[in-house]
Amino acid sequence: MNTVSGMALRKLSEVEPGAMRAGLLAVLVHVIFFAFMIFGLNWKTYPTEPVMVDLWSSLPPAVQPATKAAPPPPEPKPVLPPPEAAPVPPRIETPPPPPKPDIALKEKTEKPKPVEKKPVEKKELVKKEQEQKERKEKERKEKEQKEQALKEQKARVAAEIAQLQREQQEANVKAQAKAAQAAAQSRLANEMAEYKAKILAKIRRNIVMPPDLPGNPVVEFDVTLLPGGDILDVRLRASSGFAAFDSAVERGIFLSKPLPLPPDPTLFPKFRNLSVKVHYHE
Structure with a gap:
């Protein structure tokens, strides 16, 4: 790059004195452009890949490397003079897409947590206990009423049977008395x-x-x-x-x-x- 700049300056100085400033500006623009191309495209950071580790209960036997013959040294290449670099036109490249925030990555990688059910409020529990207590009390009263009605019915039947027996006995006594008379x-x-x-x-x-x-x-x-x-x-x-x-x-x-x-x-x-x-x- 220094060679290219020197050649450009030498040509500008030979052409005309006023073109030197324009050449310096052109060289400066190229230097900034190359710096932007070198350092601007490497600013994106990539997350490190996970490392997989295998655990061994015992070490495997070491493998003896096979002995190979050393390769012959390469032949020296002839040094050629560097070609003159043609001026590279500026390229307009589209900027890379912005990286997704870590929160979005975490949302994708992490599974959604199940929604925890809210505990039943104390008032609802008290209400349910009260309703259950009232239902049991109602069932108990209905059972007592049925038992009382059954007892009364049995008592009425027993009283009717006793009355019929007394009437039958009285009729028998009257019949016996009448027969005796x-x-x-x-x-x-x-x-x-x-x-x-x-x-x-x-x-x-x-x-x-x-x-x-x-x-x-x-x-x-x-x-x-x-x-x-x-x-x-x-x-x-x-x-x-x-x-x-x-x-x-x-x-x-x-x-x-x-x-x-x-x-x-x-x-x-x-x-x-x-x-x-x-x-x-x-």
């Missing part, structure tokens, strides 16, 4: 009929019937008795139309005392006043 009445009627038949049979045995009475006349007397069967009074209620037959029956009644009575003294009132009806023919 009917049996007692039947027994009393049978006993009274039995002893009236005995009284009538005893009286007929003591009657002396008058002979040859027409038809079958009937006479009726009212007899009043005393306890033990004694006769207190005898009265004629309905005559047979034959005085002899009426007198014979009255004598037979007196001759039949004491009249047979039931052993139960409670039945004596039924025999105190007797109606004795006698037929001429049995």
Whole structure:
């Protein structure tokens, strides 16, 4: 470059004195341009590449380098005079794209972090606990109400069953009492009929019937008795139309005392006043 500048200055000085300044300016512009080309294109910094390291548990055996014959020394080249450098026209080059900031590189290399969920606020937790507590309390009350209703229903059913049982027992008692009363009445009627038949049979045995009475006349007397069967009074209620037959029956009644009575003294009132009806023919 010094040779080129000297030659340019020598030519300028030979041409004309006023062109020397123009040549100096041209040389200065070329020097600045070459400096810009050399230093301006190397300002960009590149990140260092990562270094890969292999870890060995033991060192591999050393490889013995093969012995080679030393190459012969190169032949010296003839020195040629440097050619004259032609002036290089200025080139307009597009500036390189600006480097991306480290933040963008980090965003690409780093994975997005998952968004952490915010913790539930205390008010919401308290509200949920309160709602859960109210729901449990409601369920408990509903369960108690169902159990109470079931108990009341069972109590009503038991009361109805007990009432039906009492009514059935009362009906059974009434039926038994009625049956017992009917049996007692039947027994009393049978006993009274039995002893009236005995009284009538005893009286007929003591009657002396008058002979040859027409038809079958009937006479009726009212007899009043005393306890033990004694006769207190005898009265004629309905005559047979034959005085002899009426007198014979009255004598037979007196001759039949004491009249047979039931052993139960409670039945004596039924025999105190007797109606004795006698037929001429049995």
